[in-house]
Amino acid sequence: MKPRSNWTRRSINFMVMAVSTLSSFIGIAVLVWVLYEIIYRGIGAFNWDFFTKLPTPPGVEGGGLANAILGTVVITALATLIGVPIGLFAGVFLAEFGLRSKLSGPVRFVSNILMGTPSIIIGVFVYAMLVVTVRHFSGYAGAVALAIIMIPLVARTTEDMLNLVPDTLRESALALGVPRWKTTLDIVFKAAKKGLLTGSLLAVARVSGETAPLLFTALNSPYWPGWLNKPTGNLTVTIYNYAMSPYTDWQQMAWGASLLITLGVLFLTLCARFLLQEKK
Amino acid sequence: MMMPAEKSDNLFCSLAGLVDERKTSTTVDSDPSKQAVKISVRNLNFFYGHHQALFDNTIDLFANQVTAIIGPSGCGKSTHIRTYNRIFELYRNQKAQGQILLDGEDVLSPEMNLIDLRKRVGMIFQKPSPFPMTIFENVAYGLRLHYRIGRNELADRVEMALKRSALWDEVQDKLDRPGTELSGGQQQRLCIARAIAVEPEVLLMDEPSSAIDPVATAKIEDLIEALKEKYTIVLVTHNMQQAARVSDYTAFFYNGSIVEFGRTEQIFKKPAMKQTEDYITGRFG
Ligand SMILES: Nc1ncnc2c1ncn2[C@@H]1O[C@H](COP(=O)(O)OP(=O)(O)O)[C@@H](O)[C@H]1O
Ligand SMILES: [Mg+2]
Numbered sequence: 001m002k003p004r005s006n007w008t009r010r011s012i013n014f015m016v017m018a019v020s021t022l023s024s025f026i027g028i029a030v031l032v033w034v035l036y037e038i039i040y041r042g043i044g045a046f047n048w049d050f051f052t053k054l055p056t057p058p059g060v061e062g063g064g065l066a067n068a069i070l071g072t073v074v075i076t077a078l079a080t081l082i083g084v085p086i087g088l089f090a091g092v093f094l095a096e097f098g099l100r101s102k103l104s105g106p107v108r109f110v111s112n113i114l115m116g117t118p119s120i121i122i123g124v125f126v127y128a129m130l131v132v133t134v135r136h137f138s139g140y141a142g143a144v145a146l147a148i149i150m151i152p153l154v155a156r157t158t159e160d161m162l163n164l165v166p167d168t169l170r171e172s173a174l175a176l177g178v179p180r181w182k183t184t185l186d187i188v189f190k191a192a193k194k195g196l197l198t199g200s201l202l203a204v205a206r207v208s209g210e211t212a213p214l215l216f217t218a219l220n221s222p223y224w225p226g227w228l229n230k231p232t233g234n235l236t237v238t239i240y241n242y243a244m245s246p247y248t249d250w251q252q253m254a255w256g257a258s259l260l261i262t263l264g265v266l267f268l269t270l271c272a273r274f275l276l277q278e279k280k
Numbered sequence: 281m282m283m284p285a286e287k288s289d290n291l292f293c294s295l296a297g298l299v300d301e302r303k304t305s306t307t308v309d310s311d312p313s314k315q316a317v318k319i320s321v322r323n324l325n326f327f328y329g330h331h332q333a334l335f336d337n338t339i340d341l342f343a344n345q346v347t348a349i350i351g352p353s354g355c356g357k358s359t360h361i362r363t364y365n366r367i368f369e370l371y372r373n374q375k376a377q378g379q380i381l382l383d384g385e386d387v388l389s390p391e392m393n394l395i396d397l398r399k400r401v402g403m404i405f406q407k408p409s410p411f412p413m414t415i416f417e418n419v420a421y422g423l424r425l426h427y428r429i430g431r432n433e434l435a436d437r438v439e440m441a442l443k444r445s446a447l448w449d450e451v452q453d454k455l456d457r458p459g460t461e462l463s464g465g466q467q468q469r470l471c472i473a474r475a476i477a478v479e480p481e482v483l484l485m486d487e488p489s490s491a492i493d494p495v496a497t498a499k500i501e502d503l504i505e506a507l508k509e510k511y512t513i514v515l516v517t518h519n520m521q522q523a524a525r526v527s528d529y530t531a532f533f534y535n536g537s538i539v540e541f542g543r544t545e546q547i548f549k550k551p552a553m554k555q556t557e558d559y560i561t562g563r564f565g
Contacts, residue, residue, distance in 0.1 A: 167370070168409045175367050175405075176422045176474065177398035186421075191412040 038259050045256025055222045055233075058247035065257055068233040071139065071225045072261075075218060075234055076208050078143035083150030083207075084200045090151065091158020096184050108159075115152040122148050123213035131217060139228030142218025146207040153206060157199025161192040198272040205268035209261055211236040235261050318343040318482060318512040319364065324378035326359050326368075326536075333359045334536045337378070341482075341529075346504060346513045348523035348544065351533030352559065357516045360533065361484045363387075364514070365401040366394060382482070399426050402475035402511075404485040408467035408492070410459030410474075415451050418459040418470055422478040441477035444507070445469045446499055465496020472503065482512045490518065501526050520560055524548050532556045 049064040056063030090111065098104025123145050130141040165188050173183040189196065214220075219231040220238055235257045242254035319341040326334035334356050341347050349357045359368075364387065368374040380387040387397060411418050419438045423429060429437070438455075442448040447469040451462070459470055468488060475483060485504070489497035504513060504526050517523050523530055523544065530547040532540045532555070540547060540556045551557040 166407075166409070168405055168407050169411070171367055171370060172403075172405060172409045172471065172474075173411065174370060175365055175398055175403035176425070176478065177395045178422075178425060179395060182425075187411050193412075 035262070038255065038262055041252075042255040042257075042259025045252050046259070050253070050256055054224070055238075055253070058245065058250055061249075065233075065235065065238060065253060067222065067224050068220075068235045068238045068257065069260065071218070071221075071233040072208065072235040074225050074228065075139050075142045075214070075232060076146065076204060078140065078228070079146035079150060079207060080200070080204050082143065083147035083203070084154055086147070087151045087154025087203070088158050088196065088200075090155035091162060092184060094155065094159040095162035096180075096188070111152040111155050114148070115156065118212075119145075119149055119210050120212035120216075123216035126213065127216035137217060137219035137231040139218050139225055139230075139232030139234075142214045142232060142234065143228070145213035145217045146210060149207050149210065149213065150203045153203040154200055157202070158196060161195030161199060162188060164195065165191045194275050194278065198275045201268050201272040201275070205265045205272070208268070209236065209265055211240055215240065315345070316343040317341065318383065319514075320379075320381040322379040322381075324360070324363060324376065324380060326356070326363060326377075327375045329373045332536065334363075334376075337536075337538050339531055339538055339541055341512060341514060343512050344508055344510075345528040346508050346515055346526055347529040347531060348527030349514065349516045349531050349533060350518065350520060350523050350559070351539075353518060355533040356536040357518075357533055358486050359536075361403075361486060361514055361516055364482070364484055365398050365403055366392075367398075367403065369394075399478055400480055401482045401484060402478070402480035404468070404471055404475055404483065404488045406487040406490055408464055408471050410462070410467050410470050413459060414456045415459050415462070415470060416455040419473050419477045422474055426478050437477060438473075441473040442470075444476060444503075445473035446503055447473055463496075465492040465499065468492055468496065468500065469503070472500070476507065476511070480511065482514065483507065484514045484516075486516045487518065488515070489522070497522075520548075532559060534559070 047064075049062050050066075051064060051069065052066050053062060053064035054067050055065060090107065093101075094104055094108055094111075098107070126141050126145040126148065130144060131137055169191060170183055170188060173187045174180070178187070214234055214237050218234055218237065220241055221231040221233045223233065225232045239254045239257045239261070242250040242257070245251065317340045321337055321339045321341075324334055324337040325332060337360060349360065351357055362368045363376045363380060364382075366376075366387065368376065376388055378388070382397070382400065386392065411421060413421065416438055419441050420434055423434060423437055439448065439452075442451060447466060450466060451457075451470075454461075459467065462470060468491075472488075489500050492500075501522065504515065507513060508528075515523070515527060527544045529542065530544045531538055532547065532551075532553075534555055540551060540553045542552070546552075547556060548560060551560065
């Protein structure tokens with residue numbers, strides 16, 4: 001047998017290195033390009049009016065996206081209020097009580113499927129359930145759609161974070177006579193607090209950029225959100241509508257909205273990162 | 281803990297010597313039949329799924345005595361004591377059969393109130409696991425859970441528990457610091473304080489000093505001596521010197537069965553069973 005030549009080994013090594021380096025550069029370059037375009041084109045839209053005024057018809061000077069900004073914040077907040085608790089308790093079920101239950105397998109399976117479901121399908125589902133039945137679009141339907149997207153995300157991270165808490169801690173609590181539910185809420189939650197908060201923040205970040213589910217539910221509106229019981233302005237659908245329009249001032253607004261959403265998601269992600277690092 | 285490499289018979293003598301040294305301080309009646317039985321175990325079998333880990337364990341534990349449980353790793357020591365407070369029920373597929381009487385009450389019966397049982401039977405684990413709260417809260421938590429008490433009494437009780445677990449001097453200035461900031465040995469004493477604060481009747485200790493340094497171990501051994509005034513103590517240990525030093529009775533477990541049970545000096549000086557002798561002289565294990 002002939003020994004493999006050193007040359008062959010080295011050239012293979014070089015090729016693998018080159019391909020992987022190139023791939024990562026392509027990935028990063030695209031990201032930087034997108035970010036650059038959004039900042040470069042979006043920053044010009046930022047002014048006082050953008051944050052405080054209602055939209056104007058095309059061609060009319062001034063105006064802003066105050067209603068859409070507020071709408072996105074309110075819809076996302078309501079979605080968080082619905083989705084995070086349900087997700088948390090689903091995660092608690094899977095991690096803490098599922099061990100003794102035959103239901104945990106199916107629940108985990110369905111949750112994984114839900115997580116992989118395209119968000120537009122969830123939008124259509126909520127459209128059928130909450131829009132068709134009452135015959136109008138509404139902000140709360142949008143919040144429900146976003147909440148449905150959040151539930152499996154929060155459930156998964158909750159389960160993972162609770163599984164990181166060592167069983168010895170649960171045993172010590174139970175051995176002291178602490179009831180099971182109190183062990184979970186008082187002691188296991190405290191131990192996993194940062195992880196749970198991080199998971200919820202990332203889920204919020206994830207849905208705050210969703211467009212498709214809102215297109216079928218909250219739709220969009222040039223007016224203030226009110227009680228969310230009618231079509232409700234929001235940033236993502238505004239981007240969709242304005243970017244497609246032939247008017248340059250609307251297109252400009254769409255860039256501004258894109259930048260704002262990107263900054264928001266970045267902010268939430270950084271908070272999550274910060275929390276997670278503080279833990280160690 | 282590793283056995284020293286000296287010849288096994290020497291070790292045997294030195295262990296017997298340990299028993300002798302402290303015998304003077306032991307004032308118990310040497311006749312077991314005259315002592316109050318705190319826990320009485322009859323034909324206890326235990327299963328992990330289909331794997332049987334305990335076989336017909338029968339043993340009496342005497343009140344206000346320290347009973348050591350020794351035996352090679354994996355022989356069922358932990359499994360055995362984890363039935364006394366039914367902590368194994370946290371896991372699916374773990375099942376105990378037989379009878380465990382705590383002052384005559386059937387521990388394994390479905391009517392037994394688990395919260396009450398675990399208040400009466402405290403447990404210290406191998407790995408110290410303070411709750412993710414302050415030192416004060418760690419001890420106060422169980423007190424608030426089991427008693428309705430005012431703030432002043434709570435503070436007094438916490439102080440008392442920390443004193444009894446020989447930790448007070450080290451933590452009195454930092455009661456509001458997280459319990460996890462303490463050293464391993466201190467954490468273990470915090471867990472002991474947490475357990476004794478609620479005034480249990482029995483204290484189960486599963487290798488409480490195997491994860492901590494020798495100085496802290498010595499402190500915990502002193503503590504065990506002091507605590508048996510009030511509590512019935514079951515000490516699982518794979519350290520035979522420790523068993524010889526602190527226990528009144530010793531049970532030798534092997535492959536899920538109780539091979540021999542008796543007064544510690546008898547077990548270490550004149551073991552009745554060949555297996556026991558082989559184990560304590562370091563011929564296996
Ligand atoms: N969670 C478990 N699942 C299955 N088998 C276990 C489990 N824990 C312990 N065992 C088995 O039960 C036997 C006794 O274990 P254990 O009580 O932990 O021994 P010891 O405490 O004496 O070292 C061992 O054979 C071990 O493999
Ligand atoms: Mg063990």
